Amino acid sequence: MKIQKVTITATIVLLSLPISVSATDAVNKLLAEYQSEGAGAFSEEAGKALWIQEFTDKKTSKIRQCTACHTDDLRNGGKHVRTGKVIKPLALSVNPERLMDLKKIRKWLKRNCKWTIGRECSSQEKGDILTFIQAQ
Numbered sequence: 416m417k418i419q420k421v422t423i424t425a426t427i428v429l430l431s432l433p434i435s436v437s438a439t440d441a442v443n444k445l446l447a448e449y450q451s452e453g454a455g456a457f458s459e460e461a462g463k464a465l466w467i468q469e470f471t472d473k474k475t476s477k478i479r480q481c482t483a484c485h486t487d488d489l490r491n492g493g494k495h496v497r498t499g500k501v502i503k504p505l506a507l508s509v510n511p512e513r514l515m516d517l518k519k520i521r522k523w524l525k526r527n528c529k530w531t532i533g534r535e536c537s538s539q540e541k542g543d544i545l546t547f548i549q550a551q
């Protein structure tokens with residue numbers, strides 16, 4: 416139901432705007448996959464809460480957050496906290512190349528959840544986060 420709504424919204428947005436600003440096929444596939452793994456409905460709010468949540472690294476006791484590299488506002492470019500490498504904005508509204516590649520999303524969610532939270536994200540968390548990111 417939720418996915419259907421997003422698809423309809425995406426279609427309307429696509430028809431009314433010259434640039435695409437919404438759900439991607441890759442995200443829709445992943446959300447369906449997460450639900451088949453037992454996740455419930457996905458929430459943008461829960462995704463946002465996770466995005467700004469502070470986690471403490473067990474070894475260094477330092478705070479880790481998604482925002483550390485990607486900033487609070489996903490429409491901004493970010494910077495890798497350790498390497499200083501520039502990271503392009505994650506928001507689809509300013510960077511339509513985002514969330515297009517299933518393999519890339521999987522790889523980075525895995526890596527970034529491990530680094531930030533200290534474990535892999537659950538299917539529910541991954542779905543919430545993608546729902547949040549694609550709404551930016």
Ligand code: HEC
Nearest residue numbers: 480481483484495496502503513514515523527528531544
């Ligand atoms: C230590 C720095 C760092 C942190 C912290 C971090 N990321 Fe990233 N993230 C990156 C880098 C580097 C890339 C890959 C380079 C790029 O795509 O610009 C990336 C890419 C991504 C992508 C791929 C998007 C796409 O389709 O191109 C997603 C999704 C993502 N990050 C989500 C998250 C989430 C969610 C968190 C918090 C749990 C997080 N990141 C925390 C550095 C970070």
